[in-house]
Amino acid sequence: MLQRIRAFFMARGVLEVETPLLSRAGNTDPSITSLEVRDGGWLHTSPEFPMKRLLAAGSGDIYQICKVFRGGESGRFHNPEFTLLEWYRLGFDDCRLADEVVALISEVAARRFDVVSVSYRSLFLDALGIDPLRTGVDELQALARSRGIAPDGDMPRDDWLDLLLSHIVTPSFPTDRLTVVTDYPASQAALARLNADGETAARFEIYWGAVELANGYFELTDPVEQRRRVAAEQSARRQRGLPPIRADERFLQAIDHGLPDCAGVALGLDRLLMKVMGAEHIGEVIAFDAGRA
Amino acid sequence: MATYSTNEFRGGMKILLDGDPYSIIENEFVKPGKGQAFNRVKVRNLKNGRVLEKTFKSGETVEAADVIDTEMQYIYNDGDFWYFMDPNTYEQVGASKAAVEGAVKYLKEQDTCVVTLWNGEPLLVTPPNFVELLVTQCDPGVRGDTAQGATKPATVETGATVRVPLFIEEGDVLKIDTRTGEYISRANK
Numbered sequence: 176m177l178q179r180i181r182a183f184f185m186a187r188g189v190l191e192v193e194t195p196l197l198s199r200a201g202n203t204d205p206s207i208t209s210l211e212v213r214d215g216g217w218l219h220t221s222p223e224f225p226m227k228r229l230l231a232a233g234s235g236d237i238y239q240i241c242k243v244f245r246g247g248e249s250g251r252f253h254n255p256e257f258t259l260l261e262w263y264r265l266g267f268d269d270c271r272l273a274d275e276v277v278a279l280i281s282e283v284a285a286r287r288f289d290v291v292s293v294s295y296r297s298l299f300l301d302a303l304g305i306d307p308l309r310t311g312v313d314e315l316q317a318l319a320r321s322r323g324i325a326p327d328g329d330m331p332r333d334d335w336l337d338l339l340l341s342h343i344v345t346p347s348f349p350t351d352r353l354t355v356v357t358d359y360p361a362s363q364a365a366l367a368r369l370n371a372d373g374e375t376a377a378r379f380e381i382y383w384g385a386v387e388l389a390n391g392y393f394e395l396t397d398p399v400e401q402r403r404r405v406a407a408e409q410s411a412r413r414q415r416g417l418p419p420i421r422a423d424e425r426f427l428q429a430i431d432h433g434l435p436d437c438a439g440v441a442l443g444l445d446r447l448l449m450k451v452m453g454a455e456h457i458g459e460v461i462a463f464d465a466g467r468a
Numbered sequence: 469m470a471t472y473s474t475n476e477f478r479g480g481m482k483i484l485l486d487g488d489p490y491s492i493i494e495n496e497f498v499k500p501g502k503g504q505a506f507n508r509v510k511v512r513n514l515k516n517g518r519v520l521e522k523t524f525k526s527g528e529t530v531e532a533a534d535v536i537d538t539e540m541q542y543i544y545n546d547g548d549f550w551y552f553m554d555p556n557t558y559e560q561v562g563a564s565k566a567a568v569e570g571a572v573k574y575l576k577e578q579d580t581c582v583v584t585l586w587n588g589e590p591l592l593v594t595p596p597n598f599v600e601l602l603v604t605q606c607d608p609g610v611r612g613d614t615a616q617g618a619t620k621p622a623t624v625e626t627g628a629t630v631r632v633p634l635f636i637e638e639g640d641v642l643k644i645d646t647r648t649g650e651y652i653s654r655a656n657k
Contacts, residue, residue, distance in 0.1 A: 326525045342508065
């Protein structure tokens with residue numbers, strides 16, 4: 176699999192890079208648990224920040240295959256330590272990059288796929304009959320209850336959308352089809368730039384069947400907006416009683432300096448291998464998974 | 469009582485939901501890449517046997533249910549309750565008809581059974597995997613009578629009926645698998 180991936184990028188002139196797994200800064204995203212190292216620093220949850228520093232310094236198109244670490248994530252498709260393929264293409268937007276991800280998956284799997292591209296909004300309208308950009312928390316909660324999937328208690332609006340997406344919508348995707356979900360709600364933009372409508376973001380995800388394989392963005396380059404989002408994440412961490420995490424200043428300064436227009440994507444290689452080989456559990460494609468490491 | 473967090477959930481774990489004791493059958497971790505994580509759990513109600521599915525937010529905690537399985541000796545019944553004794557403490561508990569329902573046709577005095585206790589009260593009685601029971605009534609088998617697959621019904625000392633080979637006679641002791649209700653062998657002493 177790795178040979179095919181390297182050949183794919185070699186043919187396209189994309190440079191392979193290696194960035195540190197250990198960083199002085201952690202990830203401020205409140206949904207992700209960064210693993211702290213006792214001597215000081217954090218294991219990275221993705222190579223995004225140092226790779227963007229390289230792009231700002233003029234590296235050109237780059238890719239990386241590396242281990243990443245996310246605390247508390249264990250299950251059939253999750254291992255706290257897993258392998259990510261992440262790459263960035265200058266001058267691409269989210270659509271063009273999504274096409275390239277499909278091409279890479281096709282080459283690794285050595286086959287053709289049925290591919291369907293659908294916006295997050297259309298997906299919810301078709302599958303559940305509700306507009307995810309307009310529907311209020313109460314209605315989302317009532318819908319979840321009526322389907323027997325509502326946990327007890329309250330959740331922020333985006334968490335209700337995540338619940339409906341992961342429990343009802345994505346499990347309904349045909350098992351052998353690639354689904355590209357585009358234009359996520361602005362509230363779930365992460366590091367993607369917003370679309371002109373202001374309500375959606377240039378963020379996409381690619382599923383093989385019901386399995387989430389890749390998450391990509393037409394990258395945010397506006398330094399003011401980037402700092403605002405990091406501050407919002409830190410505030411969300413405080414609100415949820417999560418330990419504070421210092422922002423990656425070197426990354427933010429690189430954005431201040433100027434990130435060239437580009438699109439980037441992260442793809443889970445363990446899951447890709449699972450799908451290609453028909454494995455039922457991520458432990459089948461990892462030498463020693465978390466329970467046996 | 470102790471609490472468990474979702475990341476400690478394991479099959480077989482006993483938890484309290486809406487006041488009832490449940491056993492975890494399956495636990496699935498669900499998380500869309502950049503969002504809230506959930507645990508989708510399949511559980512069995514230990515009072516009525518019903519299976520249902522429930523979603524928890526990852527990190528939520530539930531109360532552990534004070535459910536333990538303990539070995540006890542069957543002593544006697546008075547028609548309303550079936551009494552079991554802990555061989556170490558000599559304490560007795562009375563199990564209701566509902567709790568012994570699956571086991572009653574195999575209960576023989578002095579036999580050791582597994583009693584599932586919730587807050588000290590018997591929820592369920594599980595007989596030993598194999599029991600030896602005396603045949604109290606059966607017709608003599610007629611050689612050549614293979615119409616019913618070379619077996620005939622026999623009544624045992626608990627009142628239950630078991631299908632047995634034709635050579636079995638009244639007074640024989642049968643070894644029976646309580647999980648399937650099937651005759652295994654003769655166990656005459």
